[in-house]
Amino acid sequence: MKDSNLPGDGLANATPEEIMSALFANMIIQQADMALMLLGQAPHPQTGQTVQDFEAAKMFIDQLEMLEAKTKGNLNKEESKLLQQSLTGLRLAFVQAIEATPTGAPASGPAPTPSPPLDKSPKQEPEPELQTLSAEESRKKFTKKY
Numbered sequence: 001m002k003d004s005n006l007p008g009d010g011l012a013n014a015t016p017e018e019i020m021s022a023l024f025a026n027m028i029i030q031q032a033d034m035a036l037m038l039l040g041q042a043p044h045p046q047t048g049q050t051v052q053d054f055e056a057a058k059m060f061i062d063q064l065e066m067l068e069a070k071t072k073g074n075l076n077k078e079e080s081k082l083l084q085q086s087l088t089g090l091r092l093a094f095v096q097a098i099e100a101t102p103t104g105a106p107a108s109g110p111a112p113t114p115s116p117p118l119d120k121s122p123k124q125e126p127e128p129e130l131q132t133l134s135a136e137e138s139r140k141k142f143t144k145k146y
Helices: 007-011 016-038 054-070 077-100 128-141
Strands: 039-043 050-052
Touching: 007 016, 016 039, 016 050, 016 054, 016 077, 039 077, 054 077
Parallel strands: none
Antiparallel strands: 039 050
């Protein structure tokens, strides 16, 4: 006997393009849900507690941005709209979560290390190679703003 409530039954008459579109939408929703959970917007499914891990949430948002860039011009209207709306909502949720955390208290990760004491002696100019490297590293670390 065949049970008509099986999940695959809705896709029995679907074209390969419709199946791929449904899988794409499912992946976007999964990524967005994971980011929202890590921003503390939704409870963890196993523990029921809220979790805040901004670095992990940012990784999911970055992955969606990568998908947006790599699939530009290859998505239908609905797929593009879903991806864009998901990113807009996640960026807003990210900013709200960051602003809601107490100043100076990290939401996740190890405790910050104390900064070294200020040295009152005259500073020497760093070598030009080091300035270039630190500037490049700085741009890599802080390129995304939500």
